[in-house]
Amino acid sequence: MDIVEQIDKINRxxxxxxxxxxxQREITLKVLLENEKDHLSAEDVFMLVKQKFxxxxxxxxxxxxxxxxxxxxxxxxxxxxxxxxxxxxxxGHDHMHHHLVCKVxxxxxxxxxxxxxxxxxxxxxxYGFQVTDHRLDFRGVYQTCKNNNKxxxxxGKAVS
Amino acid sequence: MDIVEQIDKINRxxxxxxxxxxxQREITLKVLLENEKDHLSAEDVFMLVKQKFxxxxxxxxxxxxxxxxxxxxxxxxxxxxxxxxxxxxxxGHDHMHHHLVCKVxxxxxxxxxxxxxxxxxxxxxxYGFQVTDHRLDFRGVYQTCKNNNKxxxxxGKAVS
DNA sequence: TTTCGTGCAAAGGTTTTGCACCGCA
DNA sequence: TGCGGTGCAAAACCTTTGCACGAAA
Numbered sequence: 001m002d003i004v005e006q007i008d009k010i011n012r013x014x015x016x017x018x019x020x021x022x023x024q025r026e027i028t029l030k031v032l033l034e035n036e037k038d039h040l041s042a043e044d045v046f047m048l049v050k051q052k053f054x055x056x057x058x059x060x061x062x063x064x065x066x067x068x069x070x071x072x073x074x075x076x077x078x079x080x081x082x083x084x085x086x087x088x089x090x091x092g093h094d095h096m097h098h099h100l101v102c103k104v105x106x107x108x109x110x111x112x113x114x115x116x117x118x119x120x121x122x123x124x125x126x127y128g129f130q131v132t133d134h135r136l137d138f139r140g141v142y143q144t145c146k147n148n149n150k151x152x153x154x155x156g157k158a159v160s
Numbered sequence: 161m162d163i164v165e166q167i168d169k170i171n172r173x174x175x176x177x178x179x180x181x182x183x184q185r186e187i188t189l190k191v192l193l194e195n196e197k198d199h200l201s202a203e204d205v206f207m208l209v210k211q212k213f214x215x216x217x218x219x220x221x222x223x224x225x226x227x228x229x230x231x232x233x234x235x236x237x238x239x240x241x242x243x244x245x246x247x248x249x250x251x252g253h254d255h256m257h258h259h260l261v262c263k264v265x266x267x268x269x270x271x272x273x274x275x276x277x278x279x280x281x282x283x284x285x286x287y288g289f290q291v292t293d294h295r296l297d298f299r300g301v302y303q304t305c306k307n308n309n310k311x312x313x314x315x316g317k318a319v320s
Numbered sequence: 321t322t323t324c325g326t327g328c329a330a331a332g333g334t335t336t337t338g339c340a341c342c343g344c345a
Numbered sequence: 346t347g348c349g350g351t352g353c354a355a356a357a358c359c360t361t362t363g364c365a366c367g368a369a370a
Binding site for chain 2: 076077078079080084100102103109111115119120123127128129130131132133134135136137138139140141142143144
């Protein structure tokens with residue numbers, strides 16, 4: 001599924017809900033699609049969108065991200081560095097991704113495996129709670145960082 | 161271990177690092193201990209402390225929470241509602257707790273079990289990443305909320 | 321005296337909101 | 346015309362910081 005198809009699909013989702021795919025929204029979506037792995041902040045998105053559409057306002061980006069959040073097209077996340085970060089949720093998003101956050105190099109690595117299916121069933125059984133979403137972050141240190149005692153890699157946007 | 165002993169222990173931790181247990185810090189700790197399950201925000205803590213010590217300033221509460229965070233006595237968390245929340249980490253804190261966040265009633269339930277020990281070993285093996293901390297939140301709906309189609313319970317502070 | 325901790329107020333940074341305007345049905 | 350969407354600036358909000366003062370070693 002290429003970017004055009006993706007945007008087309010999202011366009012239909014918007015239309016169903018009575019929203020329009022304005023040029024600003026389309027470009028914001030493109031930026032999100034092109035940086036799918038990067039956990040962009042609103043400011044990041046704004047700067048990238050501005051390159052393609054210089055007249056856009058920051059408020060529009062916030063409003064678009066908010067809208068896309070509500071429609072569960074993007075997911076708003078928070079890594080504790082004071083800014084919200086946004087992730088496109090692609091079609092197979094039932095298996096949420098997890099994160100490794102390295103305290104030394106600040107890298108934020110994504111892990112695509114889903115480890116929690118069993119756990120979610122257990123929670124449904126034992127707590128009467130139906131999980132729709134989860135979030136799993138590990139904080140720690142890469143061995144390489146630890147051995148070298150210096151930053152080893154930076155994947156995506158670093159988080160303080 | 162009662163509150164006095166706990167504070168005593170924390171006092172020693174502070175002393176070792178060259179910090180003092182001022183009245184302000186002691187009362188802040190008491191509030192945290194008395195509301196251990198509540199995920200208080202800085203503002204929450206401030207208001208509760210102010211009842212016992214009306215002259216305290218908000219900045220002091222922030223500074224105390226920051227200090228306690230650095231010493232890993234409390235843990236700073238973020239549930240995406242725009243404020244940081246703080247949890248005391250009691251002695252057996254190696255097994256981090258997890259959360260169920262209900263979208264209907266806003267309840268934030270704590271789960272004391274540790275399900276991720278195996279996973280952390282796997283991560284160390286396969287990703288060369290040594291985990292010191294993790295965070296696991298599940299979002300979803302309580303069956304009771306779903307059946308009644310209205311909020312079913314509120315545990316601790318609700319989160320928007 | 322020196323140092324750490326404090327209260328207050330101001331500043332900082334992120335996000336939201338009010339408002340006038342614009343384009344499309 | 347009506348309405349959703351936009352840009353801009355102002356506001357709101359949470360958190361941090363500068364500064365002068367105070368208490369304790």
